[in-house]
Amino acid sequence: MIIISDMLQFLLFLAAFITLAYILGKYFDSVFTGKENILSRIIGPIEKYTYKLLGVNSTKQMNWKEYTWALLLLNGLGLVLLVAMQLLQNLLPANPEKLPAVGFWLSLNTAISFVTNTNWQAYAGETTLSYFVQMFGLTVQNFLSAATGIAVLLVLIRAIGTRKGEDLGNYWVDMTRAILYILIPLSIVMAVFLVSQGVVQSFSSYAHVTTIEGAKQVIPLGPAASQVAIKQLGTNGGGYFNANSAFPLENPTYWSNFFQVLSIILIPGALVFMFGFMLNSKKHARIVFGVMLFLFVAGVAVSYVSEMSGSPLYKGTVLMEGKEVRFGVFQSILWSVATTVASNGSVNAMHSSLSPVSGLICMLNMQLGEIIFGGVGSGLYGMFLFILLTVFIAGLMIGRTPEYFGKKIEAAEMRWVMAAVLIPNLVVLLFSAAGLYLRDGLAGIANPGPHGLSEVLYAFSSAANNNGSAFAGLNANTNFYNILTGMAMLCGRFGVIVPVMAISGSLVKKNIAPVTSGTFRTDTLLFAFLLTGVILIVGALTFFPVLAIGPGLEQLLMYLGKTF
């Protein structure tokens, strides 16, 4: 019975996801191609006024270097501002708990984390950050980092679809539209719905209560709903409270959970449809969406079976460690897969306490590069790297110059593709090795045995792929981990964005070759198989050895009844 009910829940989830993603995809297309849409009457004037205030000439086009510079500058300044806010927290208003200033390395780590859309959290929200920093620092970067992802994706789409010199759009216009037309309206709807379920949105100081049995309890409050909405929608994932969406005031009911987990992959899914509309290639978009959906459903299936089959150490007992009763096993597993395929990283159950194979699925999802729906914008531009790789390999096999949308893929592009694919992988493996070799790295490990290895591997897989979830037993608030995960997050974000921008700069200048009978088609099932194969082979070759001695070994030892 429970399995049937879980399957029905999954079908309901998938149906809601695909329908909403399609509708939104159509809307996104209208926003970015300047067509009339349902919100343009209201937001149009606000948009124009924003450009006036900022002194932006909305018709001015940028080439790839100008665009990249603008992007890096805004991100850099955002980082500096966010560090400053945390260092000066004690002097700033809206701090009813009188929380002290945050230390330098922790505030740097947190700032990098939110600017790069990672939202790795070495701090605990309720005991570290004031309402001011959460609102004006973190909430703002939740929006800006998601909008930046969309902006980079738009550049790439324009580069593929057009041929007009070097023009790739205007960064300020793309950011403004993404925020005003997409992120704010969706977040407002989501936030108010969340409050209706019980998520707090309060500026009062924490409630000090005396429980029914007479114990003292402190109940943390804050403007959480507004931040949780964008945290889910923008694939950010940084919890307002330490336990993230396991905390009842952040995720109180089944339905708050349903829509929170849906929001994780909603915009990334919608962007795939948008891409189909914008390039007038719906069939190709459906193929890409299908590959993502297949990998997602496969992940949920494997993880669910592993979790439900339990452990011989706890025969017949439902594995509820680190889970919440209102979600149960299925919603916890669904979330763990959704949050790791998308670079969200929020959790509604503690991943460290999942069965080893479920933990392995989480890690593999991140290590594949956050491209199964992936982060807002970053998921699809990451997927493009694999599409180009597939097109290239297919071209080599049949001995033709590879083409994508009629644009020739040549050595220059492939060099950037390889850089973008390899940088995060290299960072994961090298930094994990450092963590497992150096005393400072080993000192943070909480669980002995193979699970300890998984903690370190998980941390760097999460940081370098801008996910942000953790095997949270690891004590990551040390200088060693704050500095190394900070570097990993920067490499994983900008080590992919810059190559993608460079590829766009090169593609936009190329002629569009006409489709002939010899063209390798990218809207067929054959292409879907090839793409899936390339993704899995690159991921598998890089990470299988270390996954085998981490979660793989742990699962086997668990079956033998071994504890550490």
Place this chain on the structure above:
Amino acid sequence: MKRTILQSCKFLLLFTLVLGGVYTGLVYAAANVFFPRKAQGSLVTSNQMLAGSELIGQGFSLPQYFHGRPSVITNNPMPSGGSNLGLTSLALHDSVQAREKSLVKNGDQVPGGAVPGDLVFSSGSGVDPHITTASAMLQVERVAYARHCSVEQKSAIQRLVEKNTESNFPWLGTNTYVNVLVLNMNLDKLQETWKK
């Protein structure tokens, strides 16, 4: 270059105000107009004193109350969180066995019977407000005994558990659970009516 720096500064400043201030404020206004109690944390009072939040689990250990999920932060969410112990952890195994023993000792569990996962494994938030209805039913006997209930009163407690049961999909009958704090407060009210 200089122009771009200036542009970035202006953009960051404007959107810090719009997203941090206007957006958060709009949500605050809507939330506190339409759902004032929920926006402020669903707090509950007992004898005119703040007694907790409906959504935040409390530690119950007295025999006359239903007991909630084990918590590794003793139900004090400063900060919230779980054990993060892996399934091959010896520490986890030891605590589960200890919890199982105390369940048997309290009479909440039949020795050798199925072990209720929610009562031996600690929650993710440390303040899970719910337990499954089945786990609540296991405790009815003890609660009724501690409150010196008659047979009718004991079945009244059972009905109270049923009445407080929530379900994600009522028509499927799976995932049924009760809010422990609300149940216990209702239980105290129920006993008041018996005294009259």
